Amino acid sequence: MAFVSLWFKTVNSMKVVKFGGSSVANAEQISKIIDIVTADADRRIVVVSAPGKRHGDDAKVTDLLIALATAVLNGENHESALKAVVDRYAQIQHELALPKSVVETIEADLRGRIGSRGSNDLQFMDTMKASGEDNNAKLIAEAFTKKGHPAKYINPGEAGMLLSDEFGNAEVLPESFEKLAALKGESDIVIFPGFFGSTKAGDVATFPRGGSDITGAILAAAVKAEVYENFTDVDSVYAMDPRIVPNAPAIDLMTYREMRELAYAGFGVFHDEAIIPAVKHEIPICIKNTNRPEAPGTLIVPERKYEQTEVAGISSADGFCAIYIDKYMMNREVGFGRRLLQILEDEEISYEHTPSGIDNMSIILRSEELGKKEKTVVERITNELAPDAVSVEHGLALLMVVGEGMHYAVGQAAKATNALAEHGVNIEMINQGASEISMMFAVKEIDRKKAVLALGHAFFG
Ligand SMILES: Nc1ncnc2c1ncn2[C@@H]1O[C@H](COP(=O)(O)OP(=O)(O)O)[C@@H](O)[C@H]1O
Numbered sequence: 308m309a310f311v312s313l314w315f316k317t318v319n320s321m322k323v324v325k326f327g328g329s330s331v332a333n334a335e336q337i338s339k340i341i342d343i344v345t346a347d348a349d350r351r352i353v354v355v356s357a358p359g360k361r362h363g364d365d366a367k368v369t370d371l372l373i374a375l376a377t378a379v380l381n382g383e384n385h386e387s388a389l390k391a392v393v394d395r396y397a398q399i400q401h402e403l404a405l406p407k408s409v410v411e412t413i414e415a416d417l418r419g420r421i422g423s424r425g426s427n428d429l430q431f432m433d434t435m436k437a438s439g440e441d442n443n444a445k446l447i448a449e450a451f452t453k454k455g456h457p458a459k460y461i462n463p464g465e466a467g468m469l470l471s472d473e474f475g476n477a478e479v480l481p482e483s484f485e486k487l488a489a490l491k492g493e494s495d496i497v498i499f500p501g502f503f504g505s506t507k508a509g510d511v512a513t514f515p516r517g518g519s520d521i522t523g524a525i526l527a528a529a530v531k532a533e534v535y536e537n538f539t540d541v542d543s544v545y546a547m548d549p550r551i552v553p554n555a556p557a558i559d560l561m562t563y564r565e566m567r568e569l570a571y572a573g574f575g576v577f578h579d580e581a582i583i584p585a586v587k588h589e590i591p592i593c594i595k596n597t598n599r600p601e602a603p604g605t606l607i608v609p610e611r612k613y614e615q616t617e618v619a620g621i622s623s624a625d626g627f628c629a630i631y632i633d634k635y636m637m638n639r640e641v642g643f644g645r646r647l648l649q650i651l652e653d654e655e656i657s658y659e660h661t662p663s664g665i666d667n668m669s670i671i672l673r674s675e676e677l678g679k680k681e682k683t684v685v686e687r688i689t690n691e692l693a694p695d696a697v698s699v700e701h702g703l704a705l706l707m708v709v710g711e712g713m714h715y716a717v718g719q720a721a722k723a724t725n726a727l728a729e730h731g732v733n734i735e736m737i738n739q740g741a742s743e744i745s746m747m748f749a750v751k752e753i754d755r756k757k758a759v760l761a762l763g764h765a766f767f768g
Pocket residue numbers: 326327328329330356359517538539540541543544545546547548549550573574575576577
């Protein structure tokens with residue numbers, strides 16, 4: 308524990324706390340977050356998501372807003388889609404006994420956003436999506452104040468959360484951090500909506516989906532918080548997705564890079580891009596459960612002690628494809644790889660991995676990245692690189708075995724491949740070595756869960 312407390316050396320005693328959609332999905336959950344925040348005087352800055360799912364087959368408000376915006380963009384009658392959003396807030400308002408005007412204001416806000424739609428559809432979509440967090444933050448600030456805990460809603464754009472104008476996929480601009488540091492001076496509890504900010508031109512822009520985690524990390528870095536507490540609906544980060552492996556071991560302590568690799572390839576519990584602001588300012592991150600705040604959670608820190616060959620977690624994600632290119636004597640053709648990747652750059656396609664051999668090279672990418680450009684890419688590879696064969700395989704899943712101890716990996720790959728073979732999983736591709744701390748396997752999507760269970764059994768027993 309001495310090592311853990313090292314990372315809690317107090318810069319200033321301020322904690323940034325983020326509550327995900329499941330933690331603010333209804334009045335009961337919002338009451339819990341008020342108790343959690345007010346139980347610790349250091350919890351001064353509170354980032355909230357839009358109301359999430361109340362049960363398994365419920366809809367997230369963000370998805371209801373996307374449906375609403377889509378109806379508007381398609382010129383369809385959007386009244387029932389608008390009602391579905393307003394009703395979610397109305398139920399919360401009613402159960403928290405807040406004034407009815409709260410809901411009227413939200414409905415007026417939504418109609419105002421629809422009415423002021425401009426010519427850029429992506430920007431309109433972001434304005435609508437952002438309203439989920441924005442209206443919830445206003446409602447939650449009222450709920451805190453009503454319970455006797457003065458709280459102040461802060462508008463991200465006005466506070467200096469400046470983002471790039473990549474709508475739906477924005478990134479924070481560096482000057483934001485200095486501006487947002489002023490939040491330290493607020494005397495009331497700050498309620499800050501997650502997921503969006505403002506472009507330099509003053510337009511609303513959102514981070515990628517799940518981006519409220521990113522907002523929290525940026526604020527924690529800006530105010531140099533003692534810790535960034537991220538409250539969700541599980542006690543900790545588990546070594547494998549608990550929906551696949553219900554008895555997966557909990558991870559008490561992990562490093563930033565372990566979390567980033569695992570989050571990037573399937574650990575939906577924390578956004579991979581939320582690690583970066585924390586890394587730069589060495590802010591420890593603690594993942595905790597709103598429904599069991601007394602549980603210690605998972606602490607994510609710059610470094611940790613680890614055993615050789617120790618694996619922290621195994622993540623997996625569907626939705627990948629591979630482009631295979633064969634060309635005899637490829638190894639002697641100077642510039643082949645550059646020309647291949649240039650084709651992807653020209654077509655604005657980002658890729659994940661490029662395992663290669665003497666006479667072949669493959670590119671692994673998300674199927675949605677390739678999308679409708681597949682035909683063009685294959686034609687260009689055929690015409691410009693004159694390969695012996697080029698083919699695309701869809702329906703792949705990636706598995707990542709991640710751990711700081713992986714660079715003592717002698718035997719680790721064999722352990723993994725044996726486990727997969729024993730469970731009848733065919734490995735489509737292996738990539739080991741590019742990252743010191745991970746091993747990647749591509750398998751068919753239908754084998755993904757079986758593969759996670761097989762690897763989990765091999766590495767965790
Ligand atoms: N390795 C993992 N450890 C814990 N939870 C995980 C993991 N992988 C996926 N999850 C899922 O992430 C969920 C929490 O993330 P999310 O739904 O985004 O929550 P929030 O509503 O708090 O934003 C959990 O309920 C769990 O099903």
